[in-house]
Ligand code: CP
């Protein structure tokens with residue numbers, strides 16, 4: 675059977691994604707299902723950027739499913755000394771059973787996957803963060819039911835998380851409005867390919883009107899630290915707070931992949947308010963990735 679990778683949400687069909695989320699909810703609600711499905715299996719984790727949630731959730735997921743995880747930092751492996759990605763992929767995939775990578779360039783992740791014998795999972799690139807979207811969708815399903823036909827508003831930078839929301843709009847069948855300042859739009863090709871369900875607006879208030887879910891992310895992502903000050907100015911007026919949420923649907927949820935910068939892209943009050951489901955969202959990284967690992971590694 676051909677090796678399946680999870681580099682973007684488009685690597686699975688809409689039905690497969692829904693089944694992964696269904697299974698994640700079942701795993702969360704039935705501790706008995708924490709079986710030994712990954713027994714004797716090893717997950718290799720290559721992280722070129724910092725991580726709390728992604729790293730810990732993958733490592734705990736493997737432990738709870740009877741397997742183990744191996745953290746590989748480029749500074750301690752030959753990757754950091756210039757061994758080609760293709761060679762590292764060939765070698766590692768002869769030893770471990772599944773590999774997850776957090777890196778900068780999405781093309782590097784694709785190159786690695788092309789030379790890997792085992793499934794490769796995107797743990798975040800500059801272009802996409804699909805594992806986060808599994809958790810986000812799980813969280814919406816748990817709190818509000820099916821997201822199909824709903825309206826979601828992204829407020830902030832058109833970067834990796836926003837791109838994954840565009841893919842999610844297509845795969846989970848919802849309308850996505852993106853409110854961002856000029857110069858911070860998501861990739862034009864992605865917007866064009868999904869023009870039937872994705873639109874860019876400049877006014878956050880108009881964008882969130884009657885939305886069922888409002889989402890944001892930091893204004894300066896990993897790798898953009900040098901632009902932090904300039905971005906603070908560019909994103910003025912794009913903070914998600916109670917005032918903005920008041921324009922959304924009365925039962926609208928707020929999500930943020932975290933880490934959050936309180937007082938910048940989100941107000942401190944909103945992050946801890948009842949309509950914020952960010953802590954469930956973070957916990958669901960664990961459950962969603964367990965379901966994903968089983969989907970990729972335990973198919974007959
Ligand atoms: N949301 C997320 O991916 O968090 P980490 O950077 O802590 O993994």
Ligand code: NVA
Nearest residue numbers: 835891895896931932
């Ligand atoms: N957009 C953020 C997400 C962090 C999980 C970043 O790339 O740093």
